[in-house]
Amino acid sequence: MTQDRGPSTSELAARTSCDSHQAPTGQHTVSEQAARARRAARILARANRGAKDNALHEMADAVDDAVRQILTANAEDVAAAEQGGTSEALVDRLRLTEERVAGMTAGLRSLAGLPDPVGDVVRGWTNPNGVQVRQVRVPLGVVGIIYEARPNVTADAAGICLKSGNAALLRGSSSATHSNAAITEALRRGLTQAGLPADSVQLVRGPRSVTDELMAARGQVDVLIPRGGAGLISHVVANSQVPVIETGVGNCHLYVDADADLSMAIDILLNAKTQRPSVCNAVETLLVHREIAEDFVPEALKQLADAGVTVHGDALVAIHASPATPVVPATDEDFATEYNSLDIAVAEVDSLDQAIAHIRRYGTGHSETIITDSQPAAQRFVAEIDAAAVLVNASSRFVDGGEFGFGAEIGISTQKLHARGPMALPEMTTTKYVVTGSGQTRA
């Protein structure tokens, strides 16, 4: 009898120490990198939670040990960006500090504390003929992440992929190339130290055409997740042959109903607009029911002005403007814009129906909020708004993997297939039916 067994730990270590002597990053075509990722993914798919959690700690240790090299590399990127005239906001996103690096390693260590989705039995039953069926979570395989300036995504995405048993192909911004390379090298050293394949995490370097190669790698890459601005995401969605998970574009609305508690509405408005304006679950448009506009709008304008928010209002909102509470005229473009800044578009609506129609027209299906004490109004809003999240009397800032208690988040999906809303570890898996019999055949 042939004894076919899985590789031993020492065999795994041998394979991976070989890998670790190869060029660490990006001196290969995408196809070659994807093939190496596929081989790594096969080993990761069988790695148990202990092995993966150990690797996450080793990866964190390696990043900690490399903090000087990472900051030096980052200084190169920052200097180049500043010389190139990059905006200060973008340079800030690019810049790493000891604290930000510590945040990356804390993230890796916290992933080790989360349950492993792989192997979870989603459901299972026994057919009348005795055939047992179990639907089991398994990794997706090879996951490509295409992202913009922030180099901390390199460690975050690598960690989430590793924990969920996926090999990661990381395509970062050219502006962060030295930082990403230094971080990736550290992560790969950690993987090797832990006896898992270094090729579980690879940086995909090269010219723009490399992104096209990634998008064409159907059958080699199982899913692409673009993380960044609307331009990046729509480019990937429109051009990829590899299945894409669309994340993050949030033109989110706050509708203050005729039956709203106005003081609650002000609190939630300020929180949802100003607590962190640059993120996708911040509110971008305020819709106010005509019946309460006279009571609500002047106070809202005052509070928004005090918080430094520029109001782009329609004609009915502008009526309430004053020298202390100015209103910039809103165009159609304003209502279609995800500002990601201390700006808000404001419109008056005649009815819940009109609010719903406005959101259908301009919304991106991310997070939509109603403030109301009317149960029928809340019920209709929840039923009729087609979005990843609908909120009643709560800030849209709660639509977040961390706030949901997921412990990790790769992004917030605004598409309907596979995952919708905050995507955590289980969303980074697929399932496999395992069917076990004792010789049954179909009648």
Add this chain to the structure above:
Amino acid sequence: MTQDRGPSTSELAARTSCDSHQAPTGQHTVSEQAARARRAARILARANRGAKDNALHEMADAVDDAVRQILTANAEDVAAAEQGGTSEALVDRLRLTEERVAGMTAGLRSLAGLPDPVGDVVRGWTNPNGVQVRQVRVPLGVVGIIYEARPNVTADAAGICLKSGNAALLRGSSSATHSNAAITEALRRGLTQAGLPADSVQLVRGPRSVTDELMAARGQVDVLIPRGGAGLISHVVANSQVPVIETGVGNCHLYVDADADLSMAIDILLNAKTQRPSVCNAVETLLVHREIAEDFVPEALKQLADAGVTVHGDALVAIHASPATPVVPATDEDFATEYNSLDIAVAEVDSLDQAIAHIRRYGTGHSETIITDSQPAAQRFVAEIDAAAVLVNASSRFVDGGEFGFGAEIGISTQKLHARGPMALPEMTTTKYVVTGSGQTRA
């Protein structure tokens, strides 16, 4: 206070009776049809199970009442196909009989007996701050189905979409156009009778370019599901801007391990190859471990020959051929082919590793089977084969929505995102997070 409430039943009926006076099928552009489907989908999303089940029965009644018109229309299609020199197998797929129409209406009625996935709370919890989060199943919206000759798919797909709250855009084969139109008209009459929008089910007619328009309708159509041969499916996957669920291509393997019960292996081989060779979960390649080849292959060849199966074997298999059990030489092409006929490719392998490598190379990720009494071999096969279903000692013919007890099936997904394996009603939904607070803001 404004009283915003949902439409009453009489309002729904008024809207839909208006719809029913419009041209029943396909005299509009895809974009117009999709817009009408979107409006219908909004009403369907709020229809409760009773309303949808009633509509399924009315649709079945209307098809029963229209059986003569449907058979007459079908006779036109069949005559045209025969005149055009279509193969008898394809003409048989196209042909409807009273019995086949009765099968369609029985399918619609049985859908009414299944639970409604819409509104199911997948999970829910309360955050420490009192914010309640529920993840609720909601319809996908507008579902496009692109399918080939068999006109019964028209009723099946319409019923599954309706039950799951989705509007259906049905793009059938031009060869079945009269049949599909007659069936669709009956289904729409049933919907109107039930007070639901006739535009919940629309046939998309016109030249080939119409399929391109469907594939370009991102944002208007939520998902496309191609049902048919490998050519159709890969064309849609490669060209669609609308998210696609890939179904049905099954180059399925049966691996007979060194530790197999050989009598069980024969039973399962015959069942999986011959019980219904035209379907995607039938076995197309037999892999035999070298150690048991001498005992197993001659008996397998004999049984396959008796069942009328043509064996395409590699050189090691050909050794066991005889005049009564001929073996056609197998090419690489044979191992890559989904025969869907009484043909099978057979190869000898040296080890479980080689069997896994063969399946990785040629498999389509559908259903892969091992016959073995070795627990380690079964475990490795289950862990290392990346497919929608892996089977141990059972026929791959069990990988089927009906056999799984799902009661309905739109297809068997061979992709990893959203749904993998038999797709039933829950797989025709997405989810929405409903977040309910009492004024909470994020700290």
